[in-house]
Amino acid sequence: MGTxxxxxxxxxxxxxxxxxxxxxxxxxxxxxPSETKLPPAMPEQPKKRNIPLIxxxxxxxxxSVSGLYIIFTGGAGPAAIETPEKPFTKITAPxxxxxxVALIKIRGAISEPQSSSGWGEPSxxxxxxxxxxxxxxxxxxxxxxxxxxxxxxxxxxxxxxxNAVIYAREKKNKKVxxxxxxxxxxxGYYISVACDKIVAQPGTLTGSIxxxxxxxxxxxxxxxxxxxxxAVKSGRLKDMGSxxxxxxxxxxxxxxxxxxxxxxxxxGAVKQGRPNIPPEVLKNYADGRVFTGRRALKLGxxxxxxxxxxxxxxxxxxxxxxxxxxxTVKTNTFxxxxxxxxxxxxxxxxxxxxxxxxxxxxxxxxWTM
Numbered sequence: 001m002g003t004x005x006x007x008x009x010x011x012x013x014x015x016x017x018x019x020x021x022x023x024x025x026x027x028x029x030x031x032x033p034s035e036t037k038l039p040p041a042m043p044e045q046p047k048k049r050n051i052p053l054i055x056x057x058x059x060x061x062x063x064s065v066s067g068l069y070i071i072f073t074g075g076a077g078p079a080a081i082e083t084p085e086k087p088f089t090k091i092t093a094p095x096x097x098x099x100x101v102a103l104i105k106i107r108g109a110i111s112e113p114q115s116s117s118g119w120g121e122p123s124x125x126x127x128x129x130x131x132x133x134x135x136x137x138x139x140x141x142x143x144x145x146x147x148x149x150x151x152x153x154x155x156x157x158x159x160x161x162x163n164a165v166i167y168a169r170e171k172k173n174k175k176v177x178x179x180x181x182x183x184x185x186x187x188g189y190y191i192s193v194a195c196d197k198i199v200a201q202p203g204t205l206t207g208s209i210x211x212x213x214x215x216x217x218x219x220x221x222x223x224x225x226x227x228x229x230x231a232v233k234s235g236r237l238k239d240m241g242s243x244x245x246x247x248x249x250x251x252x253x254x255x256x257x258x259x260x261x262x263x264x265x266x267x268g269a270v271k272q273g274r275p276n277i278p279p280e281v282l283k284n285y286a287d288g289r290v291f292t293g294r295r296a297l298k299l300g301x302x303x304x305x306x307x308x309x310x311x312x313x314x315x316x317x318x319x320x321x322x323x324x325x326x327x328t329v330k331t332n333t334f335x336x337x338x339x340x341x342x343x344x345x346x347x348x349x350x351x352x353x354x355x356x357x358x359x360x361x362x363x364x365x366x367w368t369m
Contacts, residue, residue, distance in 0.1 A: 102144045106188070125154075125161055151185050152189075154187075162194045178195040180192065194269070199314060203293060207285070209267065267283075270282060274301065285301075
């Protein structure tokens, strides 16, 4: 029989059947224990930052914001306190700012926003009035130039700005100069007479002292599409001025009374602001007509012909500033501008909003054709 082997642990023993014993094999025949070799460790690679991707994201965000700015405003924000073009010198007002003149622009029809969605700070007459009061509270602002290019606006909105000018003059002792551009008529002139001085170009259109109440009658249009409107009301005059039926003679008389009252307020503001014009003379020209700047100067409706340089020089003369300069003043933040512009833009594109605006009766200090 052959020799049997037994495996015990790591040693091999050979069993000898003849002798009955076990003999260990020679040491040279025992294989050494095998060692497991691990692959060499790979060096840790540093994390790469994708710089081009980050740059692309930043550029995309900038272009998106710029695109929204152009879409909603055509590249121009709402009326704000801005520095004009040359020849005005622009300086930035630090904490202890150099004394100077603030410039506030009033553009377009003056009114309050129709939306109340809460998007940001509304842009309108109340925002302009707030800016006037804000700059009037600053000690380094010695004068305010109101840069006006407006045909007027709704009665209460115009009076809101007018009262802010009175606040700046009487409560804060600021000098206020009206600078008329292409047009500063009706409500634009109403605001101007609250100022210390009025400067206009010879071809500026101004005046139009009066009130207009505009209504619309959609009855004929609605008849063509087969739509009729009715009203259940508490009194016969509750829907006076409705756009869905003709106006009665009684309603016309009541509206005329409202217009006369608003006209008296306008006339009183002009009489107070232009005391050099006798009331009986002023009455002859306060019938809604417009004047050129040159004609208005002859009548005493304005004080001086000129533009930016003359307005700034007048501010210096009134305040004693030897070299009056326009100083920048904090305006609305971008977020406030963006949200208010978004809200206004969405309202303008809403057909229901436009129809509601057309049907709404408006009493205004505005020159219209």
